[in-house]
Amino acid sequence: MIMGRLKEEIERLMEEQLRQWPEFAGRVERMRSQGERRLDVDGHTLIVRDNPARIISTTARVTMEAAHRDGSPDHCMLCPHNRPPEQRPVTWRHGGSWQVLVNPYPIVEGHYTIVSERHEPQRLTTDVIVDMLQLTRELPGYVVTYNGPRCGASIPWHLHLQAMPLAKVPLGSVVISGEDIAGGTLCSHTMLPLPCLVIKGGDNHAQRVSKAITELPNDDKTLEPMLNAMAWSPTGESEPVVVIVPRRRHRPSCFGTGPGQLLWSPGVIDLMGLVTLPRREDFDAVTADQLRQAYAEISAPL
Numbered sequence: 678m679i680m681g682r683l684k685e686e687i688e689r690l691m692e693e694q695l696r697q698w699p700e701f702a703g704r705v706e707r708m709r710s711q712g713e714r715r716l717d718v719d720g721h722t723l724i725v726r727d728n729p730a731r732i733i734s735t736t737a738r739v740t741m742e743a744a745h746r747d748g749s750p751d752h753c754m755l756c757p758h759n760r761p762p763e764q765r766p767v768t769w770r771h772g773g774s775w776q777v778l779v780n781p782y783p784i785v786e787g788h789y790t791i792v793s794e795r796h797e798p799q800r801l802t803t804d805v806i807v808d809m810l811q812l813t814r815e816l817p818g819y820v821v822t823y824n825g826p827r828c829g830a831s832i833p834w835h836l837h838l839q840a841m842p843l844a845k846v847p848l849g850s851v852v853i854s855g856e857d858i859a860g861g862t863l864c865s866h867t868m869l870p871l872p873c874l875v876i877k878g879g880d881n882h883a884q885r886v887s888k889a890i891t892e893l894p895n896d897d898k899t900l901e902p903m904l905n906a907m908a909w910s911p912t913g914e915s916e917p918v919v920v921i922v923p924r925r926r927h928r929p930s931c932f933g934t935g936p937g938q939l940l941w942s943p944g945v946i947d948l949m950g951l952v953t954l955p956r957r958e959d960f961d962a963v964t965a966d967q968l969r970q971a972y973a974e975i976s977a978p979l
């Protein structure tokens with residue numbers, strides 16, 4: 678892959694899919710007109726969006742439940758034979774083989790899903806981290822993200838990443854700060870309203886990220902620790918940066934549809950400060966205090 682080619686190819690793919698796939702174009706249009714609120718949580722400005730399309734359609738849910746029963750490619754919505762016929766891939770190969778797709782239920786404009794060509798479980802191995810880092814180099818201006826199988830990945834039986842323009846998430850406007858420790862490779866910082874690890878570039882970057890992951894608290898050693906991850910190349914820096922957010926639960930205790938509750942399953946984009954709520958009543962009612970409490974519950978201390 679020639680440098681810069683992937684970015685051009687996926688941006689062309691987005692334009693083509695908007696022209697050729699009316700259902701997708703309609704969802705993007707509705708997303709553009711959705712409500713937006715800004716809430717201050719301890720000095721972090723969170724953007725709260727109302728996005729009803731994120732409640733997956735009943736048909737999709739039936740398929741998902743079948744897949745949950747057997748985890749097989751037969752019911753997997755990321756395997757090519759189950760995708761909408763209009764959906765087109767851009768193939769990208771580095772260590773692994775991947776297909777870049779437009780996210781059919783976008784949270785921001787320019788939202789992609791990057792799907793392994795193999796039906797294999799969601800896991801942030803060193804090989805996957807190597808490919809995430811390469812993607813950040815080939816997609817300047819984008820953040821490449823990962824949801825752990827227990828932390829927001831809706832299809833945990835098929836390995837996938839996401840990518841979106843940094844300019845579309847609050848993260849993009851924040852400068853990393855923090856005190857370096859461990860030989861200048863690892864630091865905690867206050868960019869997000871929750872504890873996280875920043876692992877800066879340099880030698881053996883992917884291996885250092887992997888090592889940091891193995892050292893996170895983990896209640897089930899057969900699975901990877903609960904986490905979300907994001908990687909991007911900061912402007913003016915030659916090496917990408919990786920942020921790992923350790924988690925202790927997927928959903929906050931206020932999860933639900935009753936009075937005072939929120940239908941909110943935070944994934945990596947919510948952790949970047951863009952809170953997506955599929956129910957209008959939650960969007961109207963949510964408070965900064967509620968989000969502060971919810972972030973504290975879902976994140977793990979370092």
Ligand SMILES: [Zn+2]
Pocket residue numbers: 749750753754755756795796797834835
């Ligand atoms: Zn699959």
